[in-house]
Amino acid sequence: MVYVEIFRSTPLLVQLLFWYVGVIAALPAIQDAAPLGDLGYLTNRGMHLTWIFPTETGRALTWWLLGGVIVGMAVAWFRRRQLERAGAPGSGAIAGVAAFALVVIVGFLVALSTSAMPAATTYELRRGDRGTLFEDVNGNGAFELNTDRPLAYVPITLFGADGQVIATGMTNGDGGFRFVDLPAEATRLEWTTPTPLVISEPQRQGFNFNGGISVTPEFAALLLALVVYTGAFIAEIVRAGINAVSKGQWEASRALGLTTGATLRMVVLPQALRVIIPPLTSQYLNLVKNSSLAIAVGYPDLFNVSRTIVNQTGAEVQGILLVMATYLSFSLITSLFMNWYNKRVSLVER
Structure with a gap:
């Protein structure tokens, strides 16, 4: 109840700024990143997490x-x-x-x-510490963005002029790679056939992290604010729906020998859903529209991107209409699904 009352009564914009300025911005810099064990790191530039690709x-x-x-x-x-x-x-x-x-x-x-690398696999090495591993579709030996296909998450080994190994690593999702502070310039690269799935861990390289998945501070603040704020309303809706079922239903199910879990699943929830679904639909619609507050923390959401397009093209009316149509589409899809589900769980009465 304390959680519900606090977060439900606090404006969403205030919570969004709190998570962004008061929590995420107060995290340590990359040089002093707070470790999360094997899960990743927390910094004021966001979260850098281990991920499976x-x-x-x-x-x-x-x-x-x-x-x-x-x-x-x-x-x-x-x-x-x-x-x-x-x-x-x-x-x-x-x-x-x-x-x-x-x-x-x-x-x-x-x-x-059946795993195997493409026969035309090759690489492009630049400045001795970075480059791209790709499938050379046209056979010219140079990486062309719209023609050749980059090879993602492939283990690679860099060799120096003397044939010694100077670095090992993995290509990123775009087939590129970059190493920092190498003892010598790389002159040759070799790769090995990867397994279908790979666990990529974030590793600090210079002033940033390489590997894993990175969540920007703006997105993290928006996600936390929307989840906590909307979750408070949904928790109250679910509580009210369960309390709307009479206690006699609980007593009757216990008399039949049903466990608490079976009672909730087979007796209480089917009746509570009739009360829960209509206000829950409104909360999901509000969630879609509240995401437009991302502009307050500089996250490039749909509205922010539309303003950039309008500034560059001058098509202000078309840009606003596009934003309106997009939000309307999301709202209609959410409403149609929730109305269908509401009819599906409703009890048929004569």
Whole structure:
């Protein structure tokens, strides 16, 4: 209740500035980055986190993931129907997750056994410490952005003129690489075939981090403010919806021998959703529109980008209409989905 009252009563703009100026800006600089164990680092330039990326040999995993989602949803649906016909408690979620994991594991093993680098793989080395690893589509030996395909997250090794190893690392998502403070200029590069997935950890190089995933301070402040602010309203909506179900429903379910979890899932929530969904729809619509406050901390959201386009082109009316149409589209999609779900969970009465 304290969390709900504090964050629900504080204006969103005030919370946004608090997270940006009072919390994130007060974090240490990159030179004194606060470690998060194996997860990454916190700095006043944002969060630098360890992340899992698909490599050049893991492109097919996207289709396996999509297939795993479809198979998992189908298995969970069939399992839930089976439990309902048998009158047994359960949701089928465990069976669905197991099916999804099985499909993904099979896909990973298939990708691992068939992984191979393109035959036309080559590199472009510049200044002895940076360059690009790419598939030379046109065979001219030079990297052309719109023609050649960069190879992402591939392990590489740099060699000096004497043939000694001077650095090891990994290409980034754009196929590029850059090293800082090398003992000598690199003259040659070798690469190895990567696994379908790779764990990329952020490493400090010079005045920035390389590797992993970086979250800008503006986006982090916007995310924290929207989550905390909207979460307070949603928590109150869910609490009110559950309290709207009479205590007699709880007592009747206990008399039938149902556990607390089964009571919530099979008795209380189906009735509470009729009260929860309509105000929850309004909160999701507010969440979409509140994201426009990102301009207060300089995050380049849709509104901010539209102002830049207007300043460069002078098409102010068209820019504003485009922003209005975009927000309207998001709102309509959210409203249509929530209205469909509201009809789906509503109890049919005669």
